[in-house]
Amino acid sequence: MTAIGRPRGFDADEALQAAMLVFWRQGYEGASLADLTGAMGITKTSMYAAFGNKEELFRKALARYSDGPASYALRAVEQPTAREVAAAFLTGSVNTTTQPGGPAGCLGVQGSLAAGGSAEPAREILAEWRNDGRRLLETRFRRAVDEGDLPAGTDAARLALVVMTIGFGIAVQAASGVGRADLQGIADTALRHWPLV
Structure with missing residues (x-):
């Protein structure tokens, strides 16, 4: 028994x-x-x-964040055009980092940026998490080049990095108290220069 x-x-x-x-x-x-x-x-x-x-709990919490608040990234890459992918990603960043009643900013950005040596594992976990997101966008943008949705010769890796940088910049500004409307305006302004590279 x-x-x-x-x-x-x-x-x-x-x-x-x-x-x-x-x-x-x-x-x-x-x-x-x-x-x-x-x-x-x-x-x-x-x-x-x-x-x-604590480190294992953090990994599990980050996975929950990825499946919940940050799941906009997975939904974004399902959009039919590369521009719509970027728009959905940036708008998702705005909405997630400015949720009423929720924490401002992004767990994946702020989780360990200003931390001492004891947070090194978290820094590595989050760097990999951010790199995974960049690679997800890069793969989708490569497909867009192959399908003719983006001009031939578009650097998909650079475009992914630009979109990620804008998205994470939005998160930092949200953590600083910049409001949703202003951050959406930043995303919209960036997209007026599509394809950004």
Whole structure:
């Protein structure tokens, strides 16, 4: 007979959502274990048992962010034209980084930019996350070149980097308090110069 463990006394999905919001607001290093467990409504022992250490919890929170607030990137690359991809990506960045009642800015940008040595794993995780997003756009823009939607000779890698840089710049400005309308205006202004490279 197999021993049955005690049932978990909390909703793991809600706890992970709470952890994601703490990391989003405070960054990796700024989020103490007390902040995390307090927001999650669990003990440190329960956190370690359910999610692993802080780095593992951060990875899971970032995955949740990717599947939730940052999922606009995956929806953007499904748009029929490269310009619509860029527009959907930039508008998604504006909307995600300025959600009413939510943290301003982007977890993927702010999570570890201003952090000490103990946050090195988070810095590496987020750099890879940002690079994955850039490669996603690059692949889509290469397809647009192949299909004739973008001019032959368009540098898809450079275009992806430009779109990502504008998107992440929007996130930084949102974290600084710039409002949604102004940030959407920036995205719209950038797109008037399409294809940007």
